Amino acid sequence: MTSASPAVKKSKKSFADLPPIRVRREPPTIVEAVIAAQDLSDDLEQQIEIAAGLIGLPADEVRPHVVAAVKAKPERMPERIIAQAGPSRAPRTVIVERRTRPPVIVERRGRPLDPRR
Template sequence: MKKTRKSFADLPPIRVRREPPTVIEAVTAAQDLSDDLEQQVEIAAGLIGLAPDEVRPHVLAALRAKPERVPERIFSQAGPSRAPRTVIVERRTRPPVIVERRGRPLDPRR
């Protein structure tokens, strides 16, 4: 007995739940997008949907609590006084993830 095929018209509509970001999430996103304090207030207020005056105390509190970012490690090698200095920037990357698919082996006759 064959199963009947369901079409997308037979399925109920997909319901999407919309949750605005919390104040902490909006302030964190604003800090990552801009270094200017006023722009951070505007970005966070726009994400939450509040007035900038309501968000400003949260941005100021997060500014004091946020530690400085550690930049990439920069090494400099000093040479003779007239020679240009060599600067080496190290970036750490993660190795690529390799996903091995296991399924039926390929038919050698094809």
């Protein structure tokens, strides 16, 4: 029979022993910055400032891209849901309610509690 080797204690590594963490920094592309600026603001001048700040370029270089994106982006229509009722086509009122579920009770499966308590 072979005997088991004795337990070997692992040495603890400290953070000083580890190499430094390298973070890769990639600025967004012009398209990404313009899209982000459009989502953050509706004002054209603010969009130009936001996009220029994200990319790190002067506002004069970013301005043509933002203006072109505004022309290409159609205005969004507000979303409305109208339920049509019967032949008269009169709008009905639709009520949306959120129901909450009762909390789930998880029963512990282990040793029973000490009856002396």
